Amino acid sequence: xxxxxxxxxxxxxxxxxxxxxxxxxxxxxxxxxxxxxxxxxxxxxxxxxxxxxxxxxxxxxxxxxxxxxxxxxxxxxxxxxxxxxxxxxxxxxxxxxxxxxxxxxxxxxxxxxxxxxxxxxxxxxxxxxxxxxxxxxxxxxxxxxxxx
Numbered sequence: 001x002x003x004x005x006x007x008x009x010x011x012x013x014x015x016x017x018x019x020x021x022x023x024x025x026x027x028x029x030x031x032x033x034x035x036x037x038x039x040x041x042x043x044x045x046x047x048x049x050x051x052x053x054x055x056x057x058x059x060x061x062x063x064x065x066x067x068x069x070x071x072x073x074x075x076x077x078x079x080x081x082x083x084x085x086x087x088x089x090x091x092x093x094x095x096x097x098x099x100x101x102x103x104x105x106x107x108x109x110x111x112x113x114x115x116x117x118x119x120x121x122x123x124x125x126x127x128x129x130x131x132x133x134x135x136x137x138x139x140x141x142x143x144x145x146x147x148x
Contacts, residue, residue: 004044009035010034011030011034015028018067028048032091033087034048034049035049035080045071068098078112081111088146097143100141101139114144
């Protein structure tokens with residue numbers, strides 16, 4: 001049996017996996033890079049990294065893991081979070097953030113050296129001036145961060 005291996009992916013490849021496997025989010029529009037975890041010739045998990053969704057965090061030095069999705073293969077998620085962290089800093093960025101639902105354990109993030117730095121209130125993205133249809137969970141989330 002072959003071990004897990006991190007591999008580069010195109011956004012189309014990563015989004016196809018997300019469309020098939022993610023519990024509560026769909027595909028993303030753009031990215032800086034995407035990674036996968038290969039096990040015996042099959043992709044068992046993906047991560048998509050892009051600019052921060054929050055304008056406040058989009059300072060040119062920060063990236064955000066906007067999707068991590070696995071088929072449940074043991075250690076795939078923590079391997080992806082660690083690989084995203086290493087790649088981000090190798091590219092010259094100084095900070096990497098991501099959000100998880102409060103009901104999620106965060107064990108994969110902690111295993112990859114991330115730490116909780118805050119909480120977002122959650123809620124709707126729709127505003128009177130910019131109406132949107134909310135398809136994401138609107139509960140509070142925890143923000144995790146990785147720094148060098």
